[in-house]
Structure formats: structure tokens, C-alpha cells
Amino acid sequence: MDDFELACRGLYRALTIREKYMRLAFQRFPRTASQYLRQIEGESFRPEEQLEPVFTSPPKEGEDPFDVKNLPKNLGYVARMKDGVIYVYNDAAAADKHKPKDTPYPDLNTFIDDMNFLIALIAQGPTSNTNSPHFCNTYTHRRLKFLMSKFNVHEMLNEMEEMKEVKKNPHRDFYNCRKVDTHIHAAACMNQKHLLRFIKKSYRVDAERVVHNLKGKEVTMKELFQSLNLHPYDLTVDSLDVHAGRQTFQRFDKFNAKYNPVGASELRDLYLKTENHINGEYFATIIKEVANDLEEAKYQYAEPRLSIYGCNANEWNKLSNWFVRHRVYSPNLKWMIQVPRIYDIFRGRNFVPHFGKMLENIFLPVFQATIDPQSSPELSIFLKHVTGFDSVDDESKHSGHMFSTKSPKPEEWDIAKNPSYTYYIYYMYANIAALNQLRKQRGMNTFMFRPHCGEAGAITHLLAAFMTADNISHGLNLKKSPVLQYLYVLSQIPIAMSPLSNNSLFLEYAKNPLLEFHKKGLVVSLSTDDPMQFHYTKEPLMEEYAIAAQVFKLSTCDMCEIARNSVLQSALSDEEKRHFLGKDYLKEGPEGNDIRKTNVPQIRMAYRYETLCYELNLIKEGLKSE
Amino acid sequence: MDDFELACRGLYRALTIREKYMRLAFQRFPRTASQYLRQIEGESFRPEEQLEPVFTSPPKEGEDPFDVKNLPKNLGYVARMKDGVIYVYNDAAAADKHKPKDTPYPDLNTFIDDMNFLIALIAQGPTSNTNSPHFCNTYTHRRLKFLMSKFNVHEMLNEMEEMKEVKKNPHRDFYNCRKVDTHIHAAACMNQKHLLRFIKKSYRVDAERVVHNLKGKEVTMKELFQSLNLHPYDLTVDSLDVHAGRQTFQRFDKFNAKYNPVGASELRDLYLKTENHINGEYFATIIKEVANDLEEAKYQYAEPRLSIYGCNANEWNKLSNWFVRHRVYSPNLKWMIQVPRIYDIFRGRNFVPHFGKMLENIFLPVFQATIDPQSSPELSIFLKHVTGFDSVDDESKHSGHMFSTKSPKPEEWDIAKNPSYTYYIYYMYANIAALNQLRKQRGMNTFMFRPHCGEAGAITHLLAAFMTADNISHGLNLKKSPVLQYLYVLSQIPIAMSPLSNNSLFLEYAKNPLLEFHKKGLVVSLSTDDPMQFHYTKEPLMEEYAIAAQVFKLSTCDMCEIARNSVLQSALSDEEKRHFLGKDYLKEGPEGNDIRKTNVPQIRMAYRYETLCYELNLIKEGLKSE
Numbered sequence A, B: 001m002d003d004f005e006l007a008c009r010g011l012y013r014a015l016t017i018r019e020k021y022m023r024l025a026f027q028r029f030p031r032t033a034s035q036y037l038r039q040i041e042g043e044s045f046r047p048e049e050q051l052e053p054v055f056t057s058p059p060k061e062g063e064d065p066f067d068v069k070n071l072p073k074n075l076g077y078v079a080r081m082k083d084g085v086i087y088v089y090n091d092a093a094a095a096d097k098h099k100p101k102d103t104p105y106p107d108l109n110t111f112i113d114d115m116n117f118l119i120a121l122i123a124q125g126p127t128s129n130t131n132s133p134h135f136c137n138t139y140t141h142r143r144l145k146f147l148m149s150k151f152n153v154h155e156m157l158n159e160m161e162e163m164k165e166v167k168k169n170p171h172r173d174f175y176n177c178r179k180v181d182t183h184i185h186a187a188a189c190m191n192q193k194h195l196l197r198f199i200k201k202s203y204r205v206d207a208e209r210v211v212h213n214l215k216g217k218e219v220t221m222k223e224l225f226q227s228l229n230l231h232p233y234d235l236t237v238d239s240l241d242v243h244a245g246r247q248t249f250q251r252f253d254k255f256n257a258k259y260n261p262v263g264a265s266e267l268r269d270l271y272l273k274t275e276n277h278i279n280g281e282y283f284a285t286i287i288k289e290v291a292n293d294l295e296e297a298k299y300q301y302a303e304p305r306l307s308i309y310g311c312n313a314n315e316w317n318k319l320s321n322w323f324v325r326h327r328v329y330s331p332n333l334k335w336m337i338q339v340p341r342i343y344d345i346f347r348g349r350n351f352v353p354h355f356g357k358m359l360e361n362i363f364l365p366v367f368q369a370t371i372d373p374q375s376s377p378e379l380s381i382f383l384k385h386v387t388g389f390d391s392v393d394d395e396s397k398h399s400g401h402m403f404s405t406k407s408p409k410p411e412e413w414d415i416a417k418n419p420s421y422t423y424y425i426y427y428m429y430a431n432i433a434a435l436n437q438l439r440k441q442r443g444m445n446t447f448m449f450r451p452h453c454g455e456a457g458a459i460t461h462l463l464a465a466f467m468t469a470d471n472i473s474h475g476l477n478l479k480k481s482p483v484l485q486y487l488y489v490l491s492q493i494p495i496a497m498s499p500l501s502n503n504s505l506f507l508e509y510a511k512n513p514l515l516e517f518h519k520k521g522l523v524v525s526l527s528t529d530d531p532m533q534f535h536y537t538k539e540p541l542m543e544e545y546a547i548a549a550q551v552f553k554l555s556t557c558d559m560c561e562i563a564r565n566s567v568l569q570s571a572l573s574d575e576e577k578r579h580f581l582g583k584d585y586l587k588e589g590p591e592g593n594d595i596r597k598t599n600v601p602q603i604r605m606a607y608r609y610e611t612l613c614y615e616l617n618l619i620k621e622g623l624k625s626e
Helices: A003-024 A031-041 A092-096 A108-122 A134-168 A192-206 A221-227 A252-257 A265-272 A281-297 A315-325 A343-348 A355-371 A377-385 A421-441 A460-468 A476-480 A482-490 A499-505 A514-520 A540-552 A556-569 A574-581 A602-624 B003-024 B031-041 B092-096 B108-122 B134-168 B192-206 B221-227 B252-257 B265-272 B281-297 B315-325 B343-348 B355-371 B377-385 B421-441 B460-468 B476-480 B482-490 B499-505 B514-520 B540-552 B556-569 B574-581 B602-624
Strands: A078-082 A085-089 A179-185 A210-214 A217-220 A300-307 A335-340 A386-392 A472-474 A495-497 A524-526 B078-082 B085-089 B179-185 B210-214 B217-220 B300-307 B335-340 B386-392 B472-474 B495-497 B524-526
Touching (some): A003 A108, A003 A134, A003 A421, A003 A482, A031 A602, A085 A355, A085 A421, A108 A460, A134 A514, A134 A556, A134 A602, A179 A524, A179 A556, A210 A265, A217 A221, A221 A265, A252 A499, A300 A386, A315 A377, A355 A421, A386 A421, A421 A460, A460 A476, A476 A482, A495 A514, A514 A540, A524 A540, A540 B540, A556 A574, B003 B031, B003 B108, B003 B134, B003 B421, B003 B602, B031 B602, B078 B092, B085 B092, B085 B355, B108 B134, B108 B421, B108 B460, B134 B602, B179 B524, B192 B265, B210 B221, B210 B265, B217 B221, B221 B265, B252 B499, B300 B386, B300 B540, B315 B355, B315 B377, B343 B355, B355 B377, B355 B421, B377 B386, B421 B460, B460 B482, B476 B482, B482 B602, B499 B540, B514 B524, B514 B540, B524 B540, B556 B574
Parallel strands (some): B179 B300, B300 B335, B472 B495, B495 B524
Antiparallel strands (some): A078 A085, A210 A217
């Protein structure tokens, strides 16, 4: 077999691996790729078998998104964790004997096998060993270079034609194309000026209100600010000091400290937390103000992340109580749960006995609310509006652990050291997959797994996400692995990029690979990450698009394509996507595009589709000789 | 004499040249530089002799900015052009004998001498001729390199201290520092989305209104749009097609065409002109909407340019009639007149017999209104709100003409070819200088000369502006001449930079010298140039600052310094400047700064002042041996 065939075989297997894990978790795998895989296997492709995640549709006219009537009844199942994954049993007896219900669970050994195969496939560097899979790097590197040149040629030949199509398209332009901020943290979703204004306003109204517990003593807002030696009237964005600057570059630790207004964790508690002396009222109000701005802008949506830490089992109840109490709902917001990878800190403070407990705290309440929604109505309502899980933290911290079949099981992981990124990712994925199967059976909405990935750190992060994640945030490090980058192209994994965030943390704006990725056919969207820390204007998402357009000289067509990508990547419901992208949005290629809604010219869509098919076909050709 | 002394002597003379021309025209020359020049000359510096331009203060409470009462009475003087400059005479008899009033006029021969001296000083390239002034390039190049490194060191040492000062400064931050958009064209002062919205709105209200004269026939708006084969409802920013894109890079001609919405000059006439079938009503309304946004933003000001072409003597009356009729006044707008350098086009169409006529059309009406305000009350009111002249057009077009004593006088310049940039600049300056003397005598506001300069083309443009302009727009080409760049530092000539405009026309964003200039101590401000063509968001000036802050990683201190520069550069009145910068703003160095108003730390001010004094002192030292 020559190198070409070897490469194709490797890529083929890699794609089937992703396809398997996506199906298992009701996540997306593109039809086009599936079609080619079936052709290679000599099987027929059945589009009706393609799986899609399920998201809650917006409430009908007059319907209350917080209505607890009609919650499904108790199934009586038992959910219990074993080896880090929660299994569902018919009853306690079955649980005791570990006879779970007959749903396909991801198997750890298979996962490790698959992972090791992929690790070998992406292994780099010239070597004399002929068994080395180095060929795949060479091959994919050349394909990516080709894709880049091909796009440049396409642009030179068809730019004016694309522009003509767009100009002829009535009533739709970049401004009234829907765009989703696909990656934003709720605790930083307002800009610095907004937070400043809110603090000043809250003081004018609530100075005498008891808002905080200071070392066991209830204090008013006035007393709180006095204890910090400041008066809100004097506050400025400078003294607020939440903006990332030159000091935060390559310093994720310093960046994290910017979440504390005026460096005071008390103010973070008061204004940016769901759980505090005032039950997170201010935080809810700020978020509703942000939502209001989005609703007024009409064409902008956002997917804010709220934290679940896994420190104790009660977190979900508190969070959902906050959500329902303050009615933090907006048609322009789709919620996600972020889980920080900070087991080491919790273990160090003895908050949890082992990693398994953390997983259990994160997932068991959701399983239980899924089995018996009426037992926790607030959580059940909240879960309807949750669309996925994110895994967050500084990726450049290296854990030193290598995930293998010999790794301790989560319940055995009781050392203070953090497990590896991949370990976190696998166990989150496995639980989400199991949970989605249960929820799907019940006709409930499912969750996507959308971790932060490839912002920094090892390229194995991107490998783990390739196996498990519906889509990712950042993806910068795809620069470093041609094999993975090519696989992300082939399987059209959406990537929420935040070049302004990167500019303050990891990579200068002009060096950001966004343009390169976009040209090569990666599905990129633009997102703000943390407007509080990074943005200056009242419309952070527009600021993000404007700067990208200026620095990368994006055309209207590019910008509308990126906006369309953001809607596809997002957890907007099927109903909303039909409305924003056209009724056939699930079809790939030009037939899935409605230019009247997306403003993306069919010439561009055809280019993307033909290019992708050509690459997939190459793999098919490479495997023909077998 | 060694090279150092030669260089100092050259720089000294260059500074005295600028000082002379600034004084003659009531433009600014920094006190610090004057002080050193007097020390070198062994004279004493008299601060009371420093001249300042005069701008109209904002109307007092209840005062009407359009009030024509109290217009000064007729002086009875006669104004007449001779050799391209308008002279003022006591009466017609004196005019016939050319016995002008005893005011110092710039003398053409001296100007050419001074210019030739400066041309020799900036001449570049190694040469074996020992008389070559190449030494000055070497010297200034080294000084500029030093200034750059010095700033970098300052930053590393004092960044945290500056930040501390800024954080301690109560209630003031970048958002509530005054900032002036120092360079913006009225015809493009709204963004593309705003224009689009306005067109649609106007159609909903005015479809049946007669708005245009189409080939001699009066047509309604509906008929006008029908004749263009379009319906405003279908219009998008794409079909509007006023945004600069990749197609305009290095193509000023294509850029200029972007002023025509949908490529139709009829729509430019209707929406973006002061003179049309509806007396410029729509254009006035759009500008007032822009002004309204600025007033609401409170801390933002702009200096829009309106055109006077010099095609006929009636232009001023029409323009001032438009201004007064629609009451186009806002406290947040300071007006400027731009004169396009397109004599060649007018001559080609036989609109003017020679260049002198064009100059006369531009300046004579202003002299006359200054001598007898009551004879043209609207113009007199308008002139109160005009603060300066700009000279505009594509600088990369080369005229082929070299300005010298042998050049034809303007009244003799009757060929179709355009005169050189310097020729234009000299005659505009000479007339403005004469005009300012007359207006100053009458206690009226004076005009600054603020040409577009150094956006492209020959470096002699920057030399001409060094001699004649209070401040300039663009200045990119200072990159190419160390001598001029250093002279602009020493004489602190403000430069309104527009990196987003450059990015679409002449220079990629990342290569823009803004950061370098700022570090070296050039007085740079940020301006938008043409929001219609370049910007995406509702707040173009904030977009400009935000992008510069992100790409160049500017600190708050940098941004506030640039904002302060913009106020200094602007034609805001003395009263406003005192209010926005502090009562001592005319003093240079830290004592002229009020951090409570500007948010610029005294550490930064002291650094700038000491650095400038050090450089000026070097010249003094170099000349001591004489």
C-alpha cells in the first residue's frame, strides 16, 4: 500500500470513529460525510437515520416558559454512578446487580483504543520507521495547502459574481442576517461600561439595603462599599479594572482575577453570582438587560454559559431556583452549563472525596430530574432551556496525567492532582451520551457537548473533542496539527472563534488563524467570550464582526457565511433555524441554503459543497484498491 | 562644523520658518519650541505674544446661533485678488493703485526660498558631495529611533504607575473623556446602515413628493426610484454599495464612486448634497440625526467638512443658505470647508478661465462678508460656525508641476493641467492668512488651515503643510522622511489619523504607523474620515478607538492621551477646551493637564514634556558653538 492509501485508510477510520460517538450522544455528523462513508463501505445511506439534537422551541404565543404544568410523570427508574458514568436501572434491585437498561453506553476500552489509534494517526515528525503514520501529516498538509489555494482562486474568479448575487438579493444584508454569539460567559456578558453603570445605579437605589454577609455580619451596600474604601460615584472603568490588558497576555491567572470588580471578590459575589445574599438578583437583572439589548437589536442571539462546579449535589437546585425566581428567560438567549476543570482545587480543600463525586454532583441531579421531573419542577423547567455542556479552564496548565485503560476510575481518583483534559472530556461525554438517550426516549430536549478546546495546551485536546464534541470553542491549536485540521474540515465541526479574546490572552490579532480556517473550509463562527474583559462598544458581537471584517478584509459574503455558520453551530431550535436559515437548512450544500434569509450566495455554497465532496471522494478513491 | 551642528542649524531654521508662517496666519506654534528658539537667539520669550486662533464660543443659554442681530457694520474696504491672493484696500482707488492696507502678507519669493531650503534639508540618499545635507537625515533618523526606544523603556518602567494614577482618578475614564472626530466628511458622516434606513424612511413618507429634476422633468421620489429600476423596500447595504471593500484598495477612483448610493449619482444628489431640488433637506436631516447621536453620547464631537469647489462665486451663498434654512447647528459639530483640488476638471469643462478665478470664487465672498457682514447675513452667520479650511483629493495623482518663482501666477494658470499640491497649499494658505488678519482685527473668529496631507503621494506635501498648516489629516508618509517626522515632533503638529480609512485605501491596518508615531511623541488623534464607507457600528468613532486599542494594544492611558490630543487639535472654542481639558490647557507639559478632566496621568505628561525639551535643548546645544 502506498502512502496515499494509508492516509485515506487512516482518515476513513477517524471519520467513522467520530460518527459513532456523535450518534451515541445524539450529536451531529454531516450527511455528506456519512454518505461517503456508506459508499466506501458499500452500504446505502439512509438520511432518515441521521440523528439531530433536540432543543426546546420558543414558547408559543401566550405560553409561559416557566410553566410547570404538564411535567412528565415519574418513570420510577433508578440512576446510579458506576465507574464515573451514571447508569439508569429499572429499579434499585437491578442497580444493585448492575443490570442497566438496555441502552448503548460508550465503552471505556473502545474509547481508549479509538483514541490511541487517532494519537498514532496524528503523530508527527520525520522518522525512518516505515510503520510510522507520518504519511498522514504529509498528505493532510498538502490537502490543506491545496484548499487554501483553491479558495484564493475561487475568490479571484468569483468574487464579483458572489457580490452580484448578494446585491440582487432584496431586503437582506449582513445587518439583518441572524447571528449568534456562540461562546459567551454569562458572568462577563455585559461590557465594562454596562457593569459600571449598573453598580452606580444599584447604589443610588439600594444603598441602605442589606446585600452582603461580611464575616458573619449582615451589611448594607453602603457599609460594603465603605469596607472596601470606595464610593460608587467615584468608580470608573479604570478603577473597576475588569478589562483585560497587556498584563493578561499569556497570563490566564491574571485574566481570571479580572472577574473581580475593583479586585474585590465581594463585588463579584454581589453582582456576578447567582448565589449570594440577594439570591443573585443583580446578576439576573444585568443579564436581562443584556437580553433586552439583543431583543431590540433583533438579529442577535447569544449562548451564555452558567457554571455548575460539581462541588455539591445542591448546585443544580440553587441555579434553577435562581433562573425561575428571577424569570431569566429571553428568546434571544440559549443557555449552556459550563463545568470548570478544577477538581484539584476542590479536592485540595476537601470539598469532594474523589473525582467520581464531582461527576456525580454534576450529572446525577439531571438524571433524576429527567426520570422524575415533578420531583424538582424548577430544575426540570431550567433544563428545558439548557442546551448543552461546556468544559472550561486554562488549557495551558498541564496535568501530567495520560489517560489510558490503567488510569484510576473516577471513584478511585482521590489524589489532589487534576486528571488530564481527555479524562475530563471522556467522562463528561459519556454521561451526556447516557443522559441524552434517556431524555430522547422521554421526548425531552437533549444536550450538546461544546467544550473549550484548542485555545492553548496539547493538541490531544482537539483529538478528544474530535471524538466527543458536537462543536468547540477556540480551536486555535488546529494550526499545529494538519491531520486534525483536515479532519475538522471533513467532518465540518463548528468552531466558535474569539479573536479579540485570543488577542488579550494567547495570540495577537493579526496572527489569528480565523481567516485561514475560513478559507480552508472549516466551519468558523465569531463569538465574544467575555465582553466585560475584551470589548469596548455597546454591541460586543458587532464589534467582533467589525474588527474581523476590517483586519481580515472579509467580504459581505464572508461575513454572512460566518453568521450562517453561527446559527448552524448554535442550539437555536429546529423551528428557529428554519425561520432564520430556510426550511431546508438540514440539507447540505446549496440546496440547504436560502439566500433570502442568509444572504450567502449560492456560488459560495456550491464552492464549499463541491470542495468538500471532492476531498471526501479522494478518500473513497484511495480505498477503492482494497 | 560637524554634522551634528549642521543638523541642528538646519532644524533650527526649519522651526523658525514654521513659526513665522503660523504667526502670520494666527495659527499655533508651541510655546515650548518658541521658548527654545528665543533662547538660541538670545532673546527673551514673551508668552503674551503667542498667537492663538479664535473660535466662536457656543451660544449662551437662550442665545440663538442663527441670530443675525448685531452683525458688525460695513468697513467699506475693497477686497480684490492680485497674483492669486486677495488684498484688502481702504477703497477702490487704493485698489487700483494696489496700495493694500498695511498688513503683513506672505511673500511668494520668501516662501519659495524657505521651501527650497526645506527641500534641501530633507533631501535623501548617500552622496559624495560634502555639501549634501544628508547629515540631517542621519541625525533625525537616530533621534527618532532613540525616541522610540525611550518610550518603550518609559512604558516598561512606568506603565503600572501610570495605571495607578488613572485608577485613583475618580469619576473619569476613557468613556467620559471628551473626544473629537477631527477628520470626517459631512457627505459620509452617517454609517451605511443609517443612510439605508433614512432612504427607506424618506420613501415611506415622501414617495409622492417632487424631489428631483430628471432630464428637465420634475419627478416624484417614486418616479425617481422607478427610473432607477429599484424599490427602496428591497434596498440593502449590499445593493446600496457605499462601503469600501477590497476593490477600493489603492483605487481612489473606485473609492470616490462609492459616494453614489446604488451607483446612482441621482441618489447622491438627493440625499448627500446641500444643493438640489429639495434644497438639501434630506442631507440636513441626516446630519442633524448624526449630531443628535453625538449629543446623546455627550462626550463625542465631530468636525465635518462641507465642500466649496470654487466653480462659481455663488457657492458660499447657497451653502450658507442651506445651513441657515435647515438650522444645521449642533454644539457637538464644528464645521470646516473642504476644497477639492480639481481645478483640472473645472478648467477642462470651461467652468473657470484660470486657477485665479477658482481661488477668487473660494475666498472673495468670505472677505466681502467679513468686510460687510450685513450685506450677506446668512454667510456671516455660517462663517461664525466655520472653523477652518481643508484641501482634499487623491494625493497619489501626480501633477508633474514643480512650484517655483517661475510658475505662472494663478491668474495666468489657464492650462487644463492641475497645479501641484504645494501650489494649491500655498495659495490657500496665503488667502487664509490675509483673511485671518482681517477677521482678527474685526474681532471675528479665524480659520485654521488643516489640509489632507501625507495620505499618499510625494513627501513634499508634508513639507508644504509643515510650513502652512496648523494641523493635518493622515500624515502616513511621515514614515518616509525622518527629517519631516522629527520636525513634526518638535513642532507638535497634530495629525488626525484614520487607520480604518487607510486600511481600505492605502495601507493595511497592521502596518499603520499610528502606534509608532504615538510612541515617538507625534501628536496623533483618531478620526473616522468616512463612516459611510468604512465603519460597521452605530458609533464609528468608538469603533475607530476600539479597533486601534485592540490591534495596537493601547492602554487606557494611551487612549486618553489620544482623546486629549483630539480636543487640542480640534477647533473647539477656548471656553470648551477649558471645560474639557482644564483651565490651563494652553500651558504645555504637566501643568497644562487636568487629570480630573482628561484622565491622562501626570507621569505620561511629564514624560512627553521632558522628552520634548530634551530634544529641543539638543538643538540649542548644537548651536552654542556658533
